[in-house]
Amino acid sequence: MNxxxxxxxxxxxxxxxxxLNTGTQFTVRLKEETSMLEPxxxxxxxxxxxxxxxxxxxxxxxxIQNFERYYFITDWQYLNATWICYLAEDVLAxxxxxxxxxxxxxxxxSYSYNGHLVDTLYPAKTDVTITNATIATDxxxxxxxxxxxxLGVINYQNxxxxxxxxxxxxxxxxxxxxxxxxxxxxxxxxxxxxxIGEDLYKSLFNPFQYVVSCMWLPGSxxxxxxxxxxxxxxxxxxNITAYLVNAVAEVKFVTGxxxxxxxxxxxxxxxxxxxxxxxxxxxPFGEIPIDPTFTRVGKYLYxxxxxxxxxxxxxxxxxxSSQSTGNYxxxxxxxxxxxxxxxxxxxxxLSDYSGAINTLASGLTGGIxxxxxxxxxxxxxxxxxxxxxxxxxxxxxxxxxxxxLEPVLVVEHYKIADEDLADLGRPLMxxxxxxxxxxxxxxxxxxxxxxxxxxxxxxxxSFLLSGFFYE
Numbered sequence: 001m002n003x004x005x006x007x008x009x010x011x012x013x014x015x016x017x018x019x020l021n022t023g024t025q026f027t028v029r030l031k032e033e034t035s036m037l038e039p040x041x042x043x044x045x046x047x048x049x050x051x052x053x054x055x056x057x058x059x060x061x062x063x064i065q066n067f068e069r070y071y072f073i074t075d076w077q078y079l080n081a082t083w084i085c086y087l088a089e090d091v092l093a094x095x096x097x098x099x100x101x102x103x104x105x106x107x108x109x110s111y112s113y114n115g116h117l118v119d120t121l122y123p124a125k126t127d128v129t130i131t132n133a134t135i136a137t138d139x140x141x142x143x144x145x146x147x148x149x150x151l152g153v154i155n156y157q158n159x160x161x162x163x164x165x166x167x168x169x170x171x172x173x174x175x176x177x178x179x180x181x182x183x184x185x186x187x188x189x190x191x192x193x194x195x196i197g198e199d200l201y202k203s204l205f206n207p208f209q210y211v212v213s214c215m216w217l218p219g220s221x222x223x224x225x226x227x228x229x230x231x232x233x234x235x236x237x238x239n240i241t242a243y244l245v246n247a248v249a250e251v252k253f254v255t256g257x258x259x260x261x262x263x264x265x266x267x268x269x270x271x272x273x274x275x276x277x278x279x280x281x282x283x284p285f286g287e288i289p290i291d292p293t294f295t296r297v298g299k300y301l302y303x304x305x306x307x308x309x310x311x312x313x314x315x316x317x318x319x320x321s322s323q324s325t326g327n328y329x330x331x332x333x334x335x336x337x338x339x340x341x342x343x344x345x346x347x348x349x350l351s352d353y354s355g356a357i358n359t360l361a362s363g364l365t366g367g368i369x370x371x372x373x374x375x376x377x378x379x380x381x382x383x384x385x386x387x388x389x390x391x392x393x394x395x396x397x398x399x400x401x402x403x404x405l406e407p408v409l410v411v412e413h414y415k416i417a418d419e420d421l422a423d424l425g426r427p428l429m430x431x432x433x434x435x436x437x438x439x440x441x442x443x444x445x446x447x448x449x450x451x452x453x454x455x456x457x458x459x460x461x462s463f464l465l466s467g468f469f470y471e
Contacts, residue, residue, distance in 0.1 A: 002065050003028050004020055004025050006022060006023040006061040007059055013469060014092060015470050036069070041087065043083040056076040057076065059073060070089070072087065072089075073085060073087060089456070091452075091460050098450035098452075101434075104447075104464060109442075110422055113427055115266075117267070117269060119267060124274070130413075134408070138305075140407055142219070145172050148170065148219055150216075150341070151211065153166050153168065153210055154212060156232060166244070167309070168231050169243040170231070178238050215342070216341060256300075259411055261275060261276055262415065270413070271295055272292045273293065275414045277289075288318070288334055298321045302318075303334075307341075312341020316336045342399065425467075440469055441470055442468075446465050
């Protein structure tokens with residue numbers, strides 16, 4: 001029978017085969033009591049066509065045309081002036097074409113893979129990359145001299161009442177002008193009272209008792225209202241123009257971009273937990289852990305802050321988008337509340353019937369927190385209490401520190417060990433036709449149905465399950 005011998009190198013779990021024209025053809029005899037799967041061939045060096053000298057160690061691979069099978073040469077034995085060649089079938093090479101036409105559920109592949117499947121084959125290292133990504137906000141860095149003071153006043157304003165109170169959005173200069181009006185001769189002159197002097201008038205009337213609250217918020221006054229009016233305090237019109245707060249909620253925005261994992265080429269799963277951790281430090285909302293799973297929507301972070309300008313309370317909602325231009329309609333992945341405004345302490349001066357000059361325990365100039373004076377007025381006082389000015393306080397000072405701190409997005413990426421894509425592949429987890437994904441393949445299930453011996457089928461299934469190379 002005819003046999004082709006090759007000096008051929010290949011992996012044992014590979015379907016690769018040599019071209020027949022690269023081999024040397026011999027006419028040999030089968031050794032008695034041999035098998036088709038592990039045949040023994042007798043080479044007679046003295047027969048016609050045999051090379052002289054015959055060097056059997058040169059050959060490592062064989063193909064027997066009569067059996068239509070490829071074989072590994074396992075040993076050569078010299079006996080009675082003849083060489084005996086022992087073979088073991090290469091089932092992957094022998095049934096390569098049939099294997100290629102079948103479809104199996106492929107667990108790993110070096111050619112095709114799903115980057116969203118977590119690959120636990122490679123352990124995570126302690127090599128952590130920490131990135132501080134910049135967050136842009138509408139309020140970071142706004143100084144106390146900027147922003148707006150939301151002033152709640154009881155007055156005779158015809159519209160824009162919230163309950164019994166009218167709320168104005170003032171600039172620092174507006175507020176200073178109003179303070180000057182209330183605590184200077186302007187308010188006495190505006191009263192048109194001539195029966196009493198200015199000192200007695202100021203002792204009897206306290207216009208600041210109509211001021212019930214003051215809240216500082218970042219943003220220009222026009223952000224909190226669209227209409228303007230002159231500020232009225234109690235019965236007095238200051239003739240100072242400010243914006244009327246006509247909405248109980250406004251929106252501010254936060255934007256940021258989540259950087260990819262430095263090994264993202266090995267799979268998108270590395271952008272998710274446990275390989276990626278995202279923490280947003282966003283004053284005044286504090287430390288906000290974000291589930292990286294939501295970045296599946298996109299890597300652009302967009303958040304909106306719904307602010308109540310009257311109370312200063314706010315709600316933060318964080319979402320992600322695939323659009324870098326901005327999209328605030330995504331599904332919220334985080335919602336958190338915080339005090340967004342800075343409460344300004346109010347002080348009230350009670351009337352001094354003894355004629356003593358009233359003094360302010362504090363005043364508001366330059367937009368400094370905690371120095372606005374006044375509160376809803378006092379009632380009738382006893383003679384003892386009126387011997388000297390008495391100051392009481394309402395509320396507590398807030399802090400501007402949250403608006404001085406820079407927000408930051410801290411992204412921690414845990415790197416994984418180096419990979420061997422060619423020999424170990426990546427997760428695919430899909431039923432696939434084998435000849436469409438050359439290279440390394442490991443099947444999760446294998447039921448080879450080709451026409452072959454039962455022992456050959458078992459060998460093929462074993463290779464499919466343990467991993468092989470379709471070459």
